[in-house]
Amino acid sequence: MLSYAVRRIAMACLLTLFVSFIAYSLIFAAGDPAAALAGNASTAADADRLRQLYGFDRPIIVQYLHWLSGVLRGDLGTSLYFDQPVATLLLERFTTTARLGFFGLVLALVIAVPLGVVAGRWPNSMVDRLALLLAVVGQAMPSFWFALLLMILFSVKLSILPASGTASWQSFVMPTIVLGYFSMPAIMRLTRSGMISALESDYIRTARAMGLSEARVLFDYALRNAALPIISLSSAQFGFMLAGSVVVESVFAIHGAGSLAWESISRADLPTVQALVLCFSLFYVFFTMVADMLNAMLDPRMRSK
Amino acid sequence: MLLNVENLNIDIATPNGSLAAVQDVSFRVSKGETLCIVGESGCGKSITALSLLGLLPKVAKRTARQMTFDGLDMQSMSKAELRALRGDRLSMIFQEPMTALNPLHTVGRQLSDVYRAHRKASRREAKERAIYLLKQVGISNAAQRLNQYPHELSGGLRQRVVIAMALMCEPELIVADEPTTALDVTIQAELLRLLIDLQKSFGMGMILITHDLGLVSRIADRVIVMYAGQVVEAAPAAELFTKPSHPYTRALLGSVPDPSYPRMKPLPSIPGTVPSLVSRMEGCHFFDRCPLACDACRQPIQLATIDKDHEARCIRVGKGEIRRKVVA
Numbered sequence: 159m160l161s162y163a164v165r166r167i168a169m170a171c172l173l174t175l176f177v178s179f180i181a182y183s184l185i186f187a188a189g190d191p192a193a194a195l196a197g198n199a200s201t202a203a204d205a206d207r208l209r210q211l212y213g214f215d216r217p218i219i220v221q222y223l224h225w226l227s228g229v230l231r232g233d234l235g236t237s238l239y240f241d242q243p244v245a246t247l248l249l250e251r252f253t254t255t256a257r258l259g260f261f262g263l264v265l266a267l268v269i270a271v272p273l274g275v276v277a278g279r280w281p282n283s284m285v286d287r288l289a290l291l292l293a294v295v296g297q298a299m300p301s302f303w304f305a306l307l308l309m310i311l312f313s314v315k316l317s318i319l320p321a322s323g324t325a326s327w328q329s330f331v332m333p334t335i336v337l338g339y340f341s342m343p344a345i346m347r348l349t350r351s352g353m354i355s356a357l358e359s360d361y362i363r364t365a366r367a368m369g370l371s372e373a374r375v376l377f378d379y380a381l382r383n384a385a386l387p388i389i390s391l392s393s394a395q396f397g398f399m400l401a402g403s404v405v406v407e408s409v410f411a412i413h414g415a416g417s418l419a420w421e422s423i424s425r426a427d428l429p430t431v432q433a434l435v436l437c438f439s440l441f442y443v444f445f446t447m448v449a450d451m452l453n454a455m456l457d458p459r460m461r462s463k
Numbered sequence: 464m465l466l467n468v469e470n471l472n473i474d475i476a477t478p479n480g481s482l483a484a485v486q487d488v489s490f491r492v493s494k495g496e497t498l499c500i501v502g503e504s505g506c507g508k509s510i511t512a513l514s515l516l517g518l519l520p521k522v523a524k525r526t527a528r529q530m531t532f533d534g535l536d537m538q539s540m541s542k543a544e545l546r547a548l549r550g551d552r553l554s555m556i557f558q559e560p561m562t563a564l565n566p567l568h569t570v571g572r573q574l575s576d577v578y579r580a581h582r583k584a585s586r587r588e589a590k591e592r593a594i595y596l597l598k599q600v601g602i603s604n605a606a607q608r609l610n611q612y613p614h615e616l617s618g619g620l621r622q623r624v625v626i627a628m629a630l631m632c633e634p635e636l637i638v639a640d641e642p643t644t645a646l647d648v649t650i651q652a653e654l655l656r657l658l659i660d661l662q663k664s665f666g667m668g669m670i671l672i673t674h675d676l677g678l679v680s681r682i683a684d685r686v687i688v689m690y691a692g693q694v695v696e697a698a699p700a701a702e703l704f705t706k707p708s709h710p711y712t713r714a715l716l717g718s719v720p721d722p723s724y725p726r727m728k729p730l731p732s733i734p735g736t737v738p739s740l741v742s743r744m745e746g747c748h749f750f751d752r753c754p755l756a757c758d759a760c761r762q763p764i765q766l767a768t769i770d771k772d773h774e775a776r777c778i779r780v781g782k783g784e785i786r787r788k789v790v791a
C-alpha cells in the first residue's frame with residue numbers, strides 16, 4: 159500500500175505541474191493579455207508599457223517558471239483589481255466554496271448511497287421507482303431553477319432561511335441542498351447498478367451458500383465492491399461542484415471561488431485567474447488521488463498493479 | 464435419510480415464456496453416501512443443485528412434493544432457518560473458482576466469516592480453524608495464505624479455498640457442481656481425489672455433478688442421468704454401469720453391450736442437441752435423437768421401475784422389452 163501511495167503522490171505532483179503549465183499557457187493563447195488589461199480605450203503604447211511592467215514580453219516558459227517559484231513560496235502575486243494578495247483572497251473564497259462543495263457532497267452521498275443500495279437490492283420496488291423519479295427530476299431541473307424554488311418556499315413564503323449571503327450556517331442550507339441534489343442522481347444510479355451487478359456475482363452466491371448473514375452479504379461483500387466506482391465518481395462530482403458552484407454562488411449571492419473566477423475573468427485580473435485555475439486543478443488532482451488511494455485501500459488488485 | 468427430494472420442478476421465466484427447466488426430479492442421499500448427477504450441459508443439473516440451497520436466481524420458481532433435510536421441511540423453512548443450515552450442515556462447491564471468491568477480502572477473512580456465521584468463535588479461533596482447513600485441502604504454508612487475496616492464487620488454489628470454505632463447519636452434505644471442469648486438466652484428477660478423501664474423512668454425504676463417467680463408476684453409490692430437465696434413468700452405480708437401460712444412458716456410456724442394439728449418432732455431432740423446453744414437450748424428450756423412437760414415444764413417458772432401485776423413462780425399457788422389439 160505504501161509503495162502504491164508514494165507512486166500515486168508522485169504522479170499527482172507531476173500531473174499538477176503539467177496541468178498548471180497548460181493552464182498558464184492557455185491564458186496567453188486566449189489573446190494578448192496586455193491589450194486586454196489596457197482596455198478598449200487604450201493606445202498601443204499603453205499596452206506596451208503594461209507588457210513590460212508585467213513581463214508579458216518574456217518567453218512563456220520564463221514567465222511560468224518565475225510565477226511557479228512565487229507559487230512555491232506562497233506568493234501568488236497581487237490581484238489587479240482587489241488590491242489584495244491573491245493568496246489571501248483565494249484562501250477566503252476557496253474556504254467558502256470548499257465548505258459548500260463538501261456539505262453538498264456529503265448530503266448527496268447520505269441520500270444517494272442508501273437509496274441506491276435499497277433500489278439495487280429490490281429493483282422495481284416502490285423505493286426503486288421513487289428513487290428513479292427523484293433522480294430524473296434532479297437531472298432534468300436546472301440548478302438555478304431549483305434554487306429559486308427553494309428560495310421562494312423557505313425565504314419568501316416561510317421566512318425560515320436567509321435568501322442570500324454567508325452570514326450564518328442557515329445561509330448554507332439551501333446552497334447545500336441545491337449542490338447536493340445536483341450530484342445525487344449520478345451517484346444514486348451508479349450505486350444501484352453497482353449493487354445489482356455485485357448481487358448477481360458468483361462471490362455473492364458463494365457467500366450466500368455459506369450462510370453469511372444478509373447484512374454481511376449486502377454491506378460488507380456487495381456494497382464494498384459497488385463502492386469502488388462510487389468513490390471515483392464522488393471525487394469527480396466534487397470537482398464539478400467546485401467548478402459548477404458559479405451558478406449557486408451567484409443565485410445565493412455567495413462570495414466564493416466560483417464568483418471570484420467569474421469576476422476576475424471578466425476583468426482580466428490575470429494573477430487571480432491563474433491562481434484560480436491552479437487551485438481548481440490542484441483540487442481536482444488531489445481528489446482524484448484521494449479517490450484512487452481509497453480505492454486501493456479497498457481493492458488489493460489495484461495495490462498490486 | 465439425509466436429503467429427500469420428491470418431484471422437484473423448476474420453472475424459469477424467460478422472455479419467450481416459461482421454461483420447465485427441471486421436471487419431477489426425485490432423489491435421496493443418506494449419510495456418507497455419494498449421489499452423482501450426469502447429463503449434457505443445459506439439462507438442469509446446476510439449477511437442481513442451486514435449488515437445494517435456495518439459491519436459485521429470481522427468475523426461477525421451485526416447487527416440490529417433498530424436500531427435506533434430515534427430516535426438516537426445507538420448503539417451509541424461513542430465510543433465517545435456511546441460512547443457518549447453509550454453510551453449516553449443507554454446503555456447496557461451485558464450478559467457477561475464478562469468480563467464486565470475493566476479490567476484496569483475504570482468504571483468511573472469507574474463511575473466518577463462514578465459521579463465525581455459524582459458530583460463536585473469536586477471531587483467533589476462526590483463524591486457527593481456517594489454517595486447519597487450508598491444511599486439510601492440501602495448501603502448504605497455510606498461515607501465510609490467509610493473508611493473500613483471491614487474485615494472487617491460481618484457479619486450483621482458489622478451488623481448494625472454496626472447498627475449505629464449504630468444509631469450515633463440517634457439513635453433513637456437500638453439493639459439488641462440476642468442481643473441476645473449469646480447471647486445468649492436469650490438476651482435475653488430483654482435486655477430485657482430494658474432495659473424495661475429504662468426503663470420507665469428514666463422513667459427508669455428497670451430490671457430485673460431473674461429466675467424468677469413469678469417476679462416477681468408481682465413487683458413486685447412486686447415479687441419476689438427466690436429459691432435458693428430466694431424470695431418464697436412476698440406479699445404483701454398479702447396476703447403471705452393468706445394465707444401462709435408457710437409450711440416452713447407453714449412448715452416454717458409449718458402451719453397447721448388446722450388438723443388436725442400434726447405435727445413436729454420437730452425441731457431440733448433433734447440433735442444437737438438448738431441445739428447448741420453452742414449449743413443454745409432450746412425449747419423450749429424447750425422441751429426436753433416439754434410434755428406437757416410434758410413434759408410441761410421442762405420449763408422455765413415465766419414469767418406471769424396471770428393477771429394484773432401478774428406474775428408467777422409456778417405453779421400450781423393462782423386462783427385456785428393448786431386446787424383443789429390436790430383434791423382432
Ligand SMILES: Nc1ncnc2c1ncn2[C@@H]1O[C@H](COP(=O)(O)OP(=O)(O)O)[C@@H](O)[C@H]1O
Pocket residue numbers: 475477484502503504505506507508509510511520522
Ligand atoms: N438464470 C437463468 N436464466 C434463464 N435460464 C436459465 C438460467 N439458469 C439456467 N437456465 C436454463 O436452465 C436450463 C438448465 O441449466 P443448468 O442447470 O445450468 O444446466 P446444466 O448445469 O445441466 O448444464 C438451461 O436450459 C439454461 O438455459
Ligand code: SF4
Pocket residue numbers: 709710711747748749750753754755756757760764776777778779780
Ligand atoms: S421413449 Fe421412445 S424415444 Fe424415448 S428413449 Fe424410449 S425409445 Fe427412445
Ligand SMILES: [Mg+2]
Pocket residue numbers: 505508509510640641
Ligand atoms: Mg452446470
